[in-house]
Amino acid sequence: MYPLIDLHQDISYYYISGSSGLDFNLANFNLDLPNRHGDIPKFKRANVAIIFSSIFCLLSTISPRVEERFEKGLDRKPLRAWTPKGTHSTTFEHIKLYYRLVDIYSKDIKLILDEKSINESIKGDRIGFLIALEGSYMLEDVDDLRIYYNLGVRSLQLTWNFDSRYAASCLSSKDYGLTGEGEELVKEANRLGVILDLAHASKNTHMDVLELSKLPVINSHSNAKRLFKVSRNLDDEIYEEIKKKGGVVGNIFTFIGDKEDIGSVAEHIIYVYKNFGPDILALGTDYFGLIDRKAPKGLEDITKINELFKLLLDKGMKESDIEKLAYKNALRVIKENAKRWRLSLSL
Numbered sequence: 001m002y003p004l005i006d007l008h009q010d011i012s013y014y015y016i017s018g019s020s021g022l023d024f025n026l027a028n029f030n031l032d033l034p035n036r037h038g039d040i041p042k043f044k045r046a047n048v049a050i051i052f053s054s055i056f057c058l059l060s061t062i063s064p065r066v067e068e069r070f071e072k073g074l075d076r077k078p079l080r081a082w083t084p085k086g087t088h089s090t091t092f093e094h095i096k097l098y099y100r101l102v103d104i105y106s107k108d109i110k111l112i113l114d115e116k117s118i119n120e121s122i123k124g125d126r127i128g129f130l131i132a133l134e135g136s137y138m139l140e141d142v143d144d145l146r147i148y149y150n151l152g153v154r155s156l157q158l159t160w161n162f163d164s165r166y167a168a169s170c171l172s173s174k175d176y177g178l179t180g181e182g183e184e185l186v187k188e189a190n191r192l193g194v195i196l197d198l199a200h201a202s203k204n205t206h207m208d209v210l211e212l213s214k215l216p217v218i219n220s221h222s223n224a225k226r227l228f229k230v231s232r233n234l235d236d237e238i239y240e241e242i243k244k245k246g247g248v249v250g251n252i253f254t255f256i257g258d259k260e261d262i263g264s265v266a267e268h269i270i271y272v273y274k275n276f277g278p279d280i281l282a283l284g285t286d287y288f289g290l291i292d293r294k295a296p297k298g299l300e301d302i303t304k305i306n307e308l309f310k311l312l313l314d315k316g317m318k319e320s321d322i323e324k325l326a327y328k329n330a331l332r333v334i335k336e337n338a339k340r341w342r343l344s345l346s347l
């Protein structure tokens, strides 16, 4: 069994929200809770090495305006609206939650903070949580990124479904790509080795970042627009550009189409494989972030991923391709960025 790198899970959202919108209850993370997307026993069974542990810094709100925009852009009626407010405080709570999990379960979980910790987790030491910001809304200026870096953050997704002062989102009504400040932010992320993540970003944001970034980037959790046309998914031109720059796309377990099952997830992966080759493939399940949605049939929790691999082998992928999908490609991008990780308290 290969080590697994998952480019997107919202574990802190699960605990902080009290499992709101997820179809399993709160329970200690060392219990093998039936139906829960993941927990320490399941991660061990699935041989999970590194999880991009996301910080969803938005608050639930009442807004017909947002609901309408989400319904239009995401092809489903949302049960709730969100707002990027109070983002500093919210982000701090999420970071503290990850610290707490590492404190309580220190035998099994650690933070990914340096190159050594990456290698150890891949070799089967503790599960590595790599803290990742979902959206740049908590950055009041570009220099704030260094503060978050020093708190343990190692990846930055430029937008969620709202535009930011740095970049346009996939639901933008005016796709302005990166702003001038956004360009500064990309350079600062490169300087620190903070892995840039284009999930939820607009087309122009993708193109601008791919042109500017000196380091390979990820799109942590998205699928192919050719198979399911929704704003969150990627067109072929974006895949081509990410491939050219040595980046990866984590296939997500939602936005797969009308039939939400393991077969449809496999179809998206096969589409990317056949059209863009094996080196762009990665996984970004969005477990714990499937808010008000169900996991696909056959992929109810992380341990089922082996069934997905078997299916992909049946559909013509080679063992060496599965290895790349499971961890090798993602590891390549992480390591390229991690070369720049250092203690950066001083200017």
Ligand SMILES: [Zn+2]
Residues within 6 Å of the ligand: 134, 199, 200, 221, 289
């Ligand atoms: Zn997301």
